[in-house]
């Protein structure tokens with residue numbers, strides 16, 4: 025199984041990224057120990073320069089995370105012909121359940137790298153480097169997570185045994201089965217739709233409020249709701265959004281929408297959801313960091329940007345996901 | 360203190376290679392000030408620390424100790440990113456060498472400092488055409504800089520220093536590579552700039568420069584120490 | 589935005605100013621990309637072709653095994669298998685290989701299956717159900733024997749007599765992989781040619797109503813008739829798939845070593861900043877460029893190099909594989925030529941392969957340039973102030 029080109033590529037990428045992350049983690053330890061913004065010693069100067077290296081590498085890591093998440097899904101998907109019972113990525117992930125953890129970690133790491141970049145932007149706009157220690161600490165948190173992702177990825181692919189007969193989305197995302205996926209599917213469509221509508225309504229209300237008023241709690245609420253919206257939306261994709269794309273009342277797979285048969289609609293769908301979540305979460309995070317930063321106007325300006333982009337990307341996500349519901353003749357009435 | 364003081368340097372020292380055998384202090388406890396619209400000269404023999412001092416005043420590097428107050432703000436401790444921003448807005452530099460980038464045109468060389476500012480294309484080209492006009496470089500706009508004469512290269516360097524509309528022009532040995540006729544031309548140009556309200560700081564050991572009448576004040580630099588004359 | 593445009597413009601002009609050096613790196617990068625892309629495209633197309641062939645094959649085939657070898661299967665098995673619940677139609681197939689001493693080639697001879705219909709892959713006319721003395725041939729056979737529609741194909745039957753068959757149709761070249769060596773004749777002619785024993789067939793195809801039952805039924809067949817070997821289509825698919833993945837992966841792994849060499853070269857190129865470049869970056873820093881601006885510059889330089897090499901590499905690989913049938917890989921591909929006759933591969937390229945390619949070329953290259961770029965970017969702005 026190791027000699028699949030996609031798997032080799034993933035291993036190679038992980039190795040490169042973990043090495044780079046290891047390098048900046050060492051830098052981060054030094055920053056945590058010796059950082060002193062008031063000193064003009066050469067040590068401090070060299071640390072300040074190293075922060076540029078850290079940001080550069082983190083930017084690249086974010087880019088890598090995006091590519092690797094896509095490549096992972098793609099590779100897993102392309103392996104489905106090798107497993108009896110697998111028809112798409114779901115079946116191949118089921119063939120060795122470690123795969124699901126790899127996927128969850130990839131999502132988490134993608135979100136965290138995005139947030140790191142957001143925090144970095146605020147830090148870079150403030151003359152006193154107020155968040156450098158925080159950023160270094162975050163790098164040290166990210167290292168084990170990304171390393172674990174790489175390790176589990178290796179475990180997953182090496183542990184894939186073509187003799188295993190797996191179950192695919194047909195049975196996994198079916199109302200009769202057991203587990204999280206099935207319980208998501210089993211939620212009556214009406215209830216799921218209501219929940220979806222509720223979070224997104226709250227999302228837009230709290231977003232507009234935090235744009236208009238300088239009230240801390242609005243911003244926190246907005247961020248928390250955005251996380252909620254992220255989770256509910258992913259569940260809704262499984263529960264009912266995907267059905268409209270497939271025009272099948274029983275096909276709940278969250279991966280098939282990434283395929284050419286459905287015009288790759290999954291990409292803009294997931295990408296807009298991720299961007300919406302990251303930017304909206306940043307609004308709250310910036311609020312929490314506000315007291316650390318001297319230039320409050322910088323915080324205000326950035327918050328405005330993140331809130332606005334959160335709303336725009338949220339809207340984009342809604343448009344994409346609701347499009348087929350509104351414009352296709354397929355209905356779920358009676359299911 | 361007087362409100363038209365633009366820069367005030369207070370007991371500034373700069374050390375290189377601190378703690379190592381080759382430790383050196385090219386600037387020691389230097390104090391000076393520059394008022395708006397003045398032409399100030401830093402005069403001293405080779406190796407006395409003029410260039411280093413000019414770099415400190417012009418936010419090129421951070422002092423080891425002391426304070427530098429620029430328009431009321433202490434810039435001595437600012438991180439590089441903000442120092443650069445201030446430098447970009449406030450100073451124009453003419454270096455001891457011309458320091459032009461070979462292989463690209465006169466126009467591009469002049470425009471280089473504006474690239475990271477995100478200024479619009481229209482504004483950029485308007486600015487550069489005007490400057491090339493005043494420094495009579497227009498007929499050379501598309502030429503690669505390395506085929507220009509020394510005097511022309513010097514004017515390109517001046518144009519590049521002025522492209523960002525600086526408050527203060529810093530010139531390090533501006534006459535070092537010019538013959539006396541070109542030096543006189545240069546001084547004329549500087550005089551013109553002064554008459555338009557530009558503040559100018561010149562580091563030099565060329566008597567031709569510090570004996571012209573436009574010079575308001577001369578500081579003597581010796582072994583890193585500064586004395587007003 | 590304007591800032592990035594201007595910096596990109598400057599990056600491009602910087603690259604052009606150091607033509608030779610950058611041309612060297614681009615050509616190495618392009619070559620690496622081209623070779624890896626060729627490997628990927630080639631394996632992927634083979635895989636796709638094989639899948640296409642198999643897609644049309646029956647879900648379950650039952651062969652008889654005797655002394656560990658494929659043997660003729662008695663027709664009495666047909667009814668035995670039909671008796672299993674869930675089994676639909678069971679049909680005997682009659683086919684065999686004919687060694688042609690004239691050309692030294694092996695033909696695949698199939699007795700005319702009634703199911704054949706006029707399709708666009710064949711030129712000529714189809715025979716009726718009870719006709720004989722005709723044949724339909726693949727273009728490979730036609731070329732080997734210089735035959736056209738209406739000519740006679742002479743074969744030697746098992747007793748040494750000549751069997752003359754009128755060519756009624758020739759398969760088109762576009763279906764070459766499937767039909768290259770094919771000779772389709774009638775049952776009576778087939779029996780005469782091979783002297784097939786009465787009441788036997790080459791193998792049986794089994795129709796299964798419920799696709800999820802296939803494995804199950806294969807098991808039951810094996811139990812009922814222990815001397816048979818049931819082969820499911822998905823088994824074949826999987827074997828093919830892993831074979832091709834394995835081959836492609838092997839080549840890729842082998843090639844990784846050259847990638848490494850390339851990365852080292854890139855590292856060397858990027859670290860070994862020439863005095864002139866160092867001076868330039870010093871000037872930029874001195875005239876108001878900030879560290880992150882220089883990093884942006886370096887990013888655009890790297891991105892341009894990567895993009896140009898990546899795209900050129902892909903295009904060259906495309907031409908190499910799909911127009912020149914991967915000539916450069918001839919020696920390495922010997923194993924495949926048995927499976928596939930000389931033909932031009934149909935292009936199958938998708939986003940996925942580009943992702944893989946990106947991951948194994950651009951990612952390592954970029955990683956190798958980060959630290960050198962940063963080293964360049966932190967040049968002291970006052971470094972150019974002193975002569």
Ligand SMILES: Nc1ncnc2c1ncn2[C@@H]1O[C@H](COP(=O)(O)OP(=O)(O)OP(=O)(O)O)[C@@H](O)[C@H]1O
Pocket residue numbers: 375376383384385403404405406407408409410411412455974
């Ligand atoms: N980065 C550095 N590292 C080590 N020593 C330095 C550095 N920069 C300057 N110096 C030393 O500091 C001293 C003063 O140098 P500086 O260039 O300021 O003199 P200067 O007055 O401009 O001389 P000149 O008239 O020749 O240009 C010199 O001895 C020089 O070697």
Ligand SMILES: [Mg+2]
Pocket residue numbers: 409410411455531532974
């Ligand atoms: Mg000097």
